[in-house]
Amino acid sequence: MELSKSSRKKLTYLSISNPFNYLFLHSPQSSSSLSSPQFKTLVSPKPCQTSIFNRTQFLTEPTSHPYFPSISSTGSSSFCSPIHPSSLSSQFSSFSSCNGCKNQILNLRFLKSYSYNRFRWFSLASFGNNNSRVGDVTPKQVSDFIELIRSGDDEMESKLTSMNVSLSVASAVEIFRVLNSEKISALRFLDWIKLFQPELYCNSDVCSLAIDNCGRLDDYETMRCLLGDFGVNQVCLTDKAFGFLNVMISSKASTRKCISRVVEVLNRVGGSCCVSGVRALIEMLSVLGSFEMAKYVIIKTSKKLSYYNILIREMCLRHDFRGAQDLLNEMRQVGCEPSTLTYNYIISSLCKNGKNAEALELFKEMQERNYPPDAATYEIFIWNSCRLGEFDVAFQYLDDMAVRGLEPRHSTHAAFIKSYFSLQRFKEAYEYVVNSADKYKRSSNVMYSWLASLHLKNNNGVMAHNVLLEMMNKGLRPHFTVYIKVLKSLRKSGRDNLAGYLTTAFSSLRSESSVEAK
Structure with a gap:
């Protein structure tokens, strides 16, 4: 039956004010049509967490409301019913206020698109599940996505x-990136992503770029709302969240203003977004040399040692040793x-740049100030000396490490072995391994x-074979990848007898290991 013009207007109004009204106020024929094979599988979406963007929530228990149809996955009796329309409307109202969030996040055009495509959305086999989709997106389809979003189509x-x-x-x-x-x-x-691919909505890079989008539009209130929603899912931001600062900053005054608003x-918002966001912001500014x-x-957030270490590390990469030491004070x-x-x-940076005297002076200073050197400190000097x-x-x-009770790290031993090899002092490399193996069992x-x-x-x-054979005779197990590579090399060179000894x-x-395990 074709609806009259006034009826269509009424239904359009109902669908805009509440996208589910149409489903429950339509004629009985609608219920039967929903029972058809086309709509056999009806599943509730599983958003990452309840948040300001949950426009289509579903309950896991059937409602007792007499006007709600009950439809099972087989088209018969039990249906996980949507929240009552009046409850959903109240959610929309509370969302639109959202402690000052702009109403543009929830616009009527978006709600209208629900009514245009209402049955298709209910007929999807699994909300936010990749398995319900035909295939991965192609470059052409990515371009189509961008063009469609760019157009601002009501039915986007x-x-x-x-x-x-x-x-x-x-x-x-x-x-x-393009947007x-x-x-x-x-x-x-972003809203479409949350509904149909929620795993992307929890991705750090995607969330960070959404924050960058708000920054480029100078919409800090929406940024706050998004960060609050991301924080519920324990999302951690990356430096992608603040790309807009590099674009918008034109003077020192505007720099401080923009950064102050972000901070x-x-x-x-606090939480994971605050901690990761502050760190990402400091890293980005340091890389930019700001x-x-x-x-x-750091002063406006928290004077954490880890934050200052980011600056120290970047200054050293820029060979700004004086600036790094001034920052210590x-x-x-x-x-x-x-x-x-x-x-x-x-x-480490001083040693790499040939400033050995300055490195030793700082080494002396740290001990005088009661900062005991650790295994990494000694490794820096050992690598440099080798x-x-x-x-x-x-x-x-x-x-000196032994006196302090510090055991060398694996990479410290590598400094000796690789340095001897680079100088073709193979005998000394072998002697170092044999002597150290007894001393440093691990x-x-x-x-x-x-x-x-x-x-x-x-x-x-052949020498590689001899080394492996010697260590196995001592009950030491070689790295499997090294063992396989040596075995293949021996067989390839026609030394099958040596390969046989190694295999045995x-x-x-x-x-022996199997017997010990029992």
Whole structure:
């Protein structure tokens, strides 16, 4: 039966004020049509968390309201009914206020699209489930997505759904990237993502780009609302969230103003978004060389040591050693004491840039200020000494570690072995491994495996075989990948007898391990 013009207007009004009214106020024929095979599977969406964007919530228990039809997955009796229309309307009302959130997030055009495509949305096999889609998105479809969002079409959501494809993280990021560069609002697209691909809505890069979109549109209130919603899902922001700052900043005054607004929003929302957002903001400003602004963010948020360490590390990468050491004094003045890690950043950078005297001076200072060097500190000096061929000095640091009760890390042993090899002092490399293997039991397997691997890279498969055989005779298990590579090399060079000895020794080692396990 064809509806009259006045009836259509009435239904349109009902669908706009509440997108579910049409379903429940329509004629009985609608219920029967919903029972058809086309609508056999009806499942409730599973949004990441309840939030300001849950426009289509479903209950997991059937309602007792007499006017609600009950339809099962087989088309008969039980249907997970939507929230009562009056309840949903109250949710929309409370959302539109949202502590000052702009009503543009929830616009009538979006609600209208529900009425245009109402039955299609209910007929999807699984809301927000990639398995309900035909295939992954193609580059052409990504372009179609962008064009459709750019157009602001009233039926954008239904048309995106009708494409019946699954967006990957990379494709969603690309769509946001284009929208952000053109300063086009991505809120409706984000809403569509939350409903149909909620796993993307919880992705850090996608969420960060949504924040960047708000920043480019100078919409900090919506930014706050989004951050609050993301925080419910424990989303962590990345530096992608603040790309707009690099675009918008034109002077020092505007820089401080923009950053101040961002910091204010982050402080208000708190949670994971605040912690990760502040860190990402400091990292971004440091990379841009805006250390004064980065320090401003630290002062306005939290004077954490980890934040200052970000600045120290970036200054060292820029070879600004004086600035890094000045920052150590600034940290103390604001009540944030540096740590051994802070000193390690500077010492490492000084050594890499040939400033050995300055590195030793700082090493002395950190001990005078009661910051004891750790295994990483000594490793920096050991690597530097080995690189310069000063092995006697390197062994002195090794002895100093023993006095302090510090055991060298695997990478510290690598400094000796690889440096000897680079100088073709193979005998000394072997002697270091044999002597250290008895002294540092936890690193013995690693050292022998490295030695065999280096011989193999030096096209000496026989020596690699000898090293592995020796370690297995001592009951040490080689790294499996190294063992396989040596085995293949021996067979490839026609030394099947040596490969056989190696296989026998490895099998025997495995058998002994199995017996011990029992």
